[in-house]
Amino acid sequence: MRSLLAISESNDELTFSVRSPSGALITEATAATDPDVEFIADANSKVFRVASPEAGEWHAIVEAGDIVSGAIDVLGFVKHDGVQLGASVSTQEIVRPLAIQVEATPRFEGQAVVGAAVAGEVVRPDGTRVSIELFDDGLAEHGDSVAGDGVYAARFADYTTDGTYTFELEVRNATGTVVPGESLFAQVGPNTMTVPAFQRMTTTTAVVSSAPGILASRDSILRLRSRNTNEGANPLLVVGGSAAMDEEGTRFDPVDTDGPILPDLLGGPSEADSSIVAFDLNGVPRSNVTRATLVVTVDPRLGSSDWGRKGGSVAAYGLSNNWTEGNGRNLALPLGGRALGSGAGVTWNCASDVDVADAKTGCAATWKGGEIAPQPTSIVPHVNGLAGKVRFDVTADVVGGFSSWQLRRRGDRGIVHYVSREGAVEAGDPERGPLLVAEVGP
Numbered sequence: 001m002r003s004l005l006a007i008s009e010s011n012d013e014l015t016f017s018v019r020s021p022s023g024a025l026i027t028e029a030t031a032a033t034d035p036d037v038e039f040i041a042d043a044n045s046k047v048f049r050v051a052s053p054e055a056g057e058w059h060a061i062v063e064a065g066d067i068v069s070g071a072i073d074v075l076g077f078v079k080h081d082g083v084q085l086g087a088s089v090s091t092q093e094i095v096r097p098l099a100i101q102v103e104a105t106p107r108f109e110g111q112a113v114v115g116a117a118v119a120g121e122v123v124r125p126d127g128t129r130v131s132i133e134l135f136d137d138g139l140a141e142h143g144d145s146v147a148g149d150g151v152y153a154a155r156f157a158d159y160t161t162d163g164t165y166t167f168e169l170e171v172r173n174a175t176g177t178v179v180p181g182e183s184l185f186a187q188v189g190p191n192t193m194t195v196p197a198f199q200r201m202t203t204t205t206a207v208v209s210s211a212p213g214i215l216a217s218r219d220s221i222l223r224l225r226s227r228n229t230n231e232g233a234n235p236l237l238v239v240g241g242s243a244a245m246d247e248e249g250t251r252f253d254p255v256d257t258d259g260p261i262l263p264d265l266l267g268g269p270s271e272a273d274s275s276i277v278a279f280d281l282n283g284v285p286r287s288n289v290t291r292a293t294l295v296v297t298v299d300p301r302l303g304s305s306d307w308g309r310k311g312g313s314v315a316a317y318g319l320s321n322n323w324t325e326g327n328g329r330n331l332a333l334p335l336g337g338r339a340l341g342s343g344a345g346v347t348w349n350c351a352s353d354v355d356v357a358d359a360k361t362g363c364a365a366t367w368k369g370g371e372i373a374p375q376p377t378s379i380v381p382h383v384n385g386l387a388g389k390v391r392f393d394v395t396a397d398v399v400g401g402f403s404s405w406q407l408r409r410r411g412d413r414g415i416v417h418y419v420s421r422e423g424a425v426e427a428g429d430p431e432r433g434p435l436l437v438a439e440v441g442p
């Protein structure tokens, strides 16, 4: 315990003493003989420091002699090593616009405290500050997984520039209790001990950088004429194909292991190979996204062809089904480089075929080449010889909660080969694979 008398006028005659809860008076004279008590004085302050203070109410006593101003401050402090505020960020390096997840846990005697207020300021790399509040409400928007567990959380994505963001956090506990149910002995019942008022500050940091976009987490091809074949590890993403020839350029035989393809499937405008791609957008503050673009790169070797003189188009459709990428690689690869793969994977027939190695439909209900939204989100013209980046505006889908898209041809001719995420890695340039570029507003 420490009691401080601060004196504004050094000529004021002031005597400072403290009285313990049991009534013992501690004066400057006591301090000279009691090893537990220390007295420190200078012209403008007098301090008593008591090493092992008695529990209860302490009184500070100030007596005045000849005074000039009489302006004083009396302060008392108790140091409690059992009070702590731990804070952390989910990852210390983050790529915009992904949000930083901040967590803080105030503890009293080792137990998490509920009902406290945890707030502070974020200092941006450009020196500007913005306030932040952490919540223990279990809401996903705050990134808090469990309400009332004494772990407080917030998501932060209010970036101005790249660099180090410092989170200066403070816990103020006025009426908090330790987390119920942390009782040491069952017969004592849940511990809802009230915690004395306290405050603590702490800081944590994260480094924010820019990148061209978020890399795809999964991508694959859905093959019209090999409906149980998985292409999760194929270095290409193929959209389109010839109606009369199969993907290998040989005559199409309309029979696969599941029987003949129905004639009406051959005539429809989008009945051709398509590709699907998914991103992990968990950290993206969707409601603040002002623009989101799905970017794919045309493979320079196989390119874009057979669109006719007028050209055609490829449309992106939001895909709400979950699907499994799988590890097959077959289409457009040399015989020695092909593999049916093993385990689960996406096919034309199944969002997740239980076994991609057996050439049989391995799901309870077929998704018929992807159960897409009724309307495309974005349509991009394609012509023969198209090269470089192709951009689909998927802003509305990202704001609306989609993380996965199907790229499907419109019209009855044309084929384009994009680079898959595996193809990009094989080429030594991961950013050639599908990217989602999101811009986030205030």
Ligand SMILES: [Ca+2]
Pocket (backbone or CB within 6 Å): 135, 136, 137, 138, 144, 145, 146, 147, 148, 149, 150, 151, 152, 153
């Ligand atoms: Ca919590």
Ligand SMILES: [Ca+2]
Pocket (backbone or CB within 6 Å): 218, 219, 220, 231, 232, 233, 234, 325, 420, 421, 422
């Ligand atoms: Ca893939």
Ligand SMILES: [Ca+2]
Pocket (backbone or CB within 6 Å): 228, 353, 354, 355, 356, 357, 358, 359, 360, 361, 362
């Ligand atoms: Ca199968």
